[in-house]
Amino acid sequence: MLKNYALGRVWKTFRFLLTVFVIVRRKEHFLHIRPLGPTAFKQTILDLGVSFIKLAQVLATRADFFTEEYLSELKTIHDEVEPMDRADFEIMYNRAFGSVRPFRHFDRSPIASASIGQVHKAVLDDGTEVAVKIRRLDIEKAVLDDIRIIGIFLKIFQPFFSRLTKNSLEAVLNEFADMIVKEVDLSIELDNLRKFGDTYQLSGIRYPKVFPSYCSCDALVMSFETGMRIDDKEGLARSNIPFARLMDRMISFYMEQMLVCGFFHADPHPGNFLVREDGTLIVLDFGMVKRLPNSTRVAMIEMIKAANEQDFELFIVSCKRLGVIAATAREDQMQELAERMFDIFGNENLSATTMQNLAFDVLDSMRELPFKIPQELVYVMRASSLVEGLGTSFIENFNGIKDILPVLIKNINRALGAEARFLPTLKSELMSLPLTIRRLKIIITHLSEDNLHIKLSGETLEILGECIRGYLKSISVGIVLITAAFFMQHLSFSHHQEVAAILFILGVLRVFIALK
Structure with a gap:
């Protein structure tokens, strides 16, 4: 299938990724090439076909990447x-x-x-x-070819991204690649x-x-399976099925999927939900199904709960556990994020549109801050935005965040597991006591034999990595300056020795300051 590597198609892939790169970086152009406009961007996606249509549906949820003009076009891609x-x-x-x-x-x-x-x-x-x-x-071959081409171009653009922006983009592309390979x-x-x-x-x-x-x-x-689409207002009205009741069921169902079981349908667009005459909800198309680790589910629950109760400490801890906040984020940056999130959850007068705009503002502000969207949350955001969009389209002043809170509070013990209650927790701890004592004995034994291994947390490793990268960057610049000084020494132009001496001194100072 050499047509997947045709020059015209490869060029369109380059233009697609260049547009993403320029928009995320908030630049006007790259290599003197301007990004595609919103309409042309959408048409390029449609021309490129299957993989890019699926990727566009994921990107349509990323207000931290795109402006509203691009998001509006991406959301119309079916x-x-x-x-x-x-x-x-x-x-x-x-x-x-x-x-x-x-x-x-x-x-x-x-x-x-x-x-x-x-x-x-x-x-x-x-x-x-x-x-x-x-x-x-040959759909599987076409998908793998597309992933390969995207990967090649991404390597070209990666050096120009900040590390955290690169991580967020990689999270989207890695999660998308993993999902679409399974979907075919x-x-x-x-x-x-x-x-x-x-x-x-x-x-x-x-x-x-x-x-x-x-x-x-x-x-x-x-x-x-037969039934009306969930967005068929006239059909639902004829059957006397209130749409609000269906949305309550959808919210409860997705709360169960995402926060209790960690196994959820990641493509809840209206065409995948039918309603029978008796009001029974039918779910179709299980190609996009996502599993969430228990640690991610618990952190999501804690973050929602902390934002609702305006608990700053718990909010920051849960965000770090989710991987949203980088270990290097300053206290004032974390405080700013928390306050803006608390405003969204705490303002009872917000309409759905106003709340969405505030959420977009928060995501937009994260572009330049040490925050990122972890891979596990890519399809959580997509599914949540589709459910929210369904509600706002048919229910006046629908507000998904406000509606999910009572459901979550009611089911908080189930979402956190039965061990969230006192007696089961006590029973579990007593049963694990012999194992805890055994582990303590092993630690003491290893300590006495000078054979104790320390496992660093992800946050510690991230901080350590940032420090090492900072040192290496400064040292590398110093070495380049020193190398350039020796190179200048062998050139013959006026004042070349003075230039070489300045470069050498700057290089030595840079290395000295880095190692100090």
């Missing part, structure tokens, strides 16, 4: 493309099902077509109506769907039933 041509479809259909044809009827015309694959309606031999998702021909493998979506059904079987939410014997990495066969 994952809807032309269906496969008949020849490509037949290749993938035969690859997926071979000589085994489990269908009494199969509609060759897709009912939905996206960048990864397309969905067809079919009927199994036993009469069961099913939806069949078939991935596009439909056997992983099958596993996600089955696990969702097991984990949230008591949630009152409906999920498609899968038929594993007919599934593979190329195809996913599941029950055909």
